[in-house]
Amino acid sequence: MADDIQHHTLSVLVENKAGVLSRVAGLFARRGFNIYSLAVAPTDDDRFSRITIVVDVTSASLEQVTKQLNKLINVVKISELDPRDSVERELMLVTVRSGPDRRGQIVDLVHIFDGRILDVGHDELTITLEGHPEQLDDLEDLLRVYGIVAIQRTGRVALPKLDTSPTPLRSVS
Amino acid sequence: MNMNGGQALIRSLELEGVEVVFGMPGGAILPVYDPIIDSPIRHILVRHEQGAGHMAEGYAHVTGRPGVCMVTSGPAVTNIVTPLCDAFMDSVPLVAITGQVPFAAIGSDAFQECDTTGITQAVTKHNYLVTEAQEIPRIIREAFHIASTGRPGPVLVDVPKNIVDPNNPDSQMEWYWPESVDLPGYKPTLKGHPKKIREAAELIVASTRPVIYAGGGILNAHAAEALRELAEMCDIPVVTTLKARGAFPDDHPLALGMPGMHGNYTAVTAIQRSDLLLALGSRFDDRVTGKLPAFAPDAKVVHVDIDPAELGKVRQPDVPIVGDARLVIEELVAVLGKLGGAEAQPDRSYWRSQLSGWQEKYPLTYQQSEPGEALKPQFVLERLRDSAPEDCIVVTGVGQHQMWASQYWGFKHPYTWVSSGGLGTMGFAIPAAIGAKVGRPDRMVWAIDGDGCFQMTAQEMVTAASERIPIKVGILNNAYLGMVRQWQEMFYDERYSEVYLSPDLPDYVKWAEAMGCVAFRVEAPEEVEPIVEKANQIDDRPVVVEFRTDSMEKVYPMVPAGHSNDDIVVDPTHGEGGR
Structure with missing residues (x-):
């Protein structure tokens, strides 16, 4: 990755x-x-x-x-x-096999990652997750064991990190 | 004022100062050809669109102004891909106008439709598909600006028929002429960074074995004068690459001639032994460097180029300077002046004596033919050179004849040499010579061509004859694809595969005469001079002189491909079979 x-x-x-x-x-x-x-x-x-x-x-x-x-x-x-000086995000849509016996485990996983269920079929779920690309990698790995039917990732987008140091106080003379 | 798009296009060319267009009409470009009748612009009707492209290149080479070619859609576009790529590789300013099927038909596989902007994207500096008649003046303005500034190159403007056809309402537009161009992503850097220029000057005054490695950028930047000033002030020898021949006079005491695969011994070896290489408008082409890790191993490198991407692309410079070669060299001369100028230079007498020792030991040589043998190509070139005025423009194709012409001509002025370098386009000479003669009608123009090259674009001699463009063509006919033959002899155990062309098929004299030229055949050394004199006197028609030359003659020196420049092989008559 x-x-x-x-x-x-x-x-x-x-x-x-x-x-x-x-x-x-x-x-x-x-x-x-x-x-x-x-x-x-x-x-x-x-x-x-x-x-x-x-x-x-x-x-x-x-x-x-x-x-x-x-x-x-x-x-x-x-x-x-530079990854150290920027915020990066990516979006993933993934359809995963989820027979009735496994659906609960998958829903748990999705919640842990703060993802959402977009669509529910008889034995499949479509999930979305937005986050850092590495987070997406992790969820993808965890879902693989259930059987990924289709996956689509957007590719990352990024913006520079903002300056967090406080504006220096003006000296009052 | 209302006009149609075709009229606006021609008007825009006029305002850009275009005096000549090389082209051929056809279905999609037809409406643009109508207003040409009423325009002061001269149109030269070519016999093949490739010729139009190379003529525009030849014109640009000798005038410094963008050459313009105009052709129709589809096959005409694919026919100009070669000249576009040639101009792209050699940084030649070119504007190509191409017809396109009506906008609504684009993508429908219409008759003579092709994806022009898609096909030419990789071989142009930029290209446009014009969608509205109203955009035409702006886009033409931008096209000329992009083609002729920064690192020059070809720009293509693809014009759908509906926006130029007066019978189509899409072609109506309100005339305007933009005051300036607005290209937020295009701002070439011209002035070099003062700190880097200072660093370059310091390296020069610390160097005992410097060499200036001058490239085509010197000519593009009109920097020949500045280059000479720099070389003379600091007493630095100069090599001129194939693209820079003429940028520094070959008869100057500091001139070392051409480096590279077929460069002369001293030019090649001076670079190899230098401690400082001043690369000015050159790009470390593989034909110059040979095996890269072994190229100029002890040299620090100052690299000046207007294209930032050239700096560090091949060789990491110690001092990279982005900028226009003329402005940077002038600034460098000024800084060197402040550091003490000529007086501040270290003693370089040992370097100079080394160089002149090599020049003496390894001059360019060939063995003159015995009576009854075929002519030596080098001898022909020496006679041609000596009988032509010194401002004569020499244009070549690609191969052995090109290397001999570069080695033996001896160029004294900039813009007297026109050749296809980067792309190595056989067939370049004839059309490029026509373009050069149109650009500089006051100058004598000799195309030096090979028999293989001549057969690729010979039909343009008809263009020259019908348009009364009196170029002179010297065909060095050795009956072979000579350079390939040379490689097969040297590197493929003399197994000659598909390189024989025959000395008399076609009959070049009859062929040239059929195309409206005066033609001569020369077979003996004593005939060379009188026939060349005769050819030089003809000024109302093109002339073709066929010289029957020795098939066995090889171009020396030679650095075998993939080898270090230290492995340079000189002419075996030097007796050592090497250095």
Whole structure:
């Protein structure tokens, strides 16, 4: 899974224009860089979108990836998000086999993880969990023994951590 | 003022200062060809779209302005993929306008439809699919800006038919011309960082074995003057890569010539032994470095490039400087001046004597042919060079003839050499020479071509003849795909696989005459000069001279592929079979 040493998260602000995602994906392909996960969404400014890319840095130096990305005309800004200085979230939908005898155990697990049951079938459950990607990994591992029928993860999104040190008091003379 | 999109497109080209467009009309681009009739822009009708692309490149090479080509959709687009890729690899400013099926038909596999922006994404600096007529002036403005600034390159503008066809209401637009471009993601860095420039200057004054490794960026940045000032002030020898031939005069005492796989011994070895490599607008191409870990092992590297991604891509520089080569070199000269200029340089007499020793011991050599034998290609090039004016523009294809031309011509001025470097596109010479002659009609233009190359794009001689573009073509006909033959001889035990072309099929003289050119065949050394003189005097038609050259002749020196530059093999006539 996303080992933080081999994977880095890039937050890429791009112009919201047709074909931009294809340019970014095409660049990775032709330069031989690997994408671990990718998430795209509009920003509050409708001229721009944000692409969050988790890059496999065993395939190329992060510096080359960033520099080559920057050459795309539609790429406006790239920030590297160090996992230690950012908040990261991912969403997972998973359908798991749950015969009547096991349903209770699965519901317990979902509650422990603060997930939710989205859909209930005769012998299947669809569960959603939003959280840190590692949390999602854990739940996925635990559910595997029951039999995962389908799973869909969004790829991580991230923002820089905020400054927590208090605003220094102004000295009163 | 109301116009249709086709008129707006041509008007935009006029306002960008375009004087010539190389192209060929077809279904989807038809409406744009109508307003060309009323425009002062000259259109040159090519015989194959690939020719249009390479002509635009040749034009851009010698004028420094973006070359423009215009073709229709589908197969015309796939035909210009090669020149686009060539321009992308060699940083040539190019604007390609392509027709596209009407917007509503895109994605329906319509006649002559192809995914133009998709296909060309990997071989352009940027490309556009225009969706509304109203966008045309803005996008043309942006296309020229992107093509010609920063690291230059090709930009493609794909224009659906409905927005240019006057019979379609989609084509109506209100004319405007944008004052400036607004590209939030595109702001090339021009000025080098002062601290890094200072560090570079300090390395120079501490170096006893420096070499300037000048690349094509020098020519793109118009930095030839600045380069000369730097080299002369600090007494630093200069190698010029294949893309930089002419950026530093070959007859200058500090000139070492071309480095790389077929570079001369001194240029290659000077880099290998240097303690400081000033890479100015060059990119550590594999044809220059040979086996990378063994390249210039003792050298500190100062790398100046306008493209930040080049810094550290191949070789980690000690001092990386992002910026325009001219501005950075001028700043570097100023800083060196403050450090004491020429007086502050250490004693480099040992280095200079080493270099001149190598030059003396390993000059470029070949053995002149015996009477009755085929011509030596190097001899032909020497005669051509000596009978041409020194500002003559030389254009080549790719292969042995290209290497000999680069080695033997001796360039004294920038922008007198046009060649396909990165992509190595056979067939480049003829169309690129036509483009160069259109860009500089005042100059003599010689295309030096191989027989294999000539057969790839020869039909453009018809373009040259019908448009009265009097280029001169020298075919070094050795009846082989010579460079491949050389590799098969040297590295495949002389097992010649599919490299023989025949000396007289086609008959080049008849063929050239059929295409409207004056043509000559030269077989003996004493004929070379008189025929070349004759060719040089013809200025109203293209001329083709076929030189029958020695098939066995090989390009030396040579660094075998994948080897260290220290393994350079010089011409066996040097008697040592190596260094």
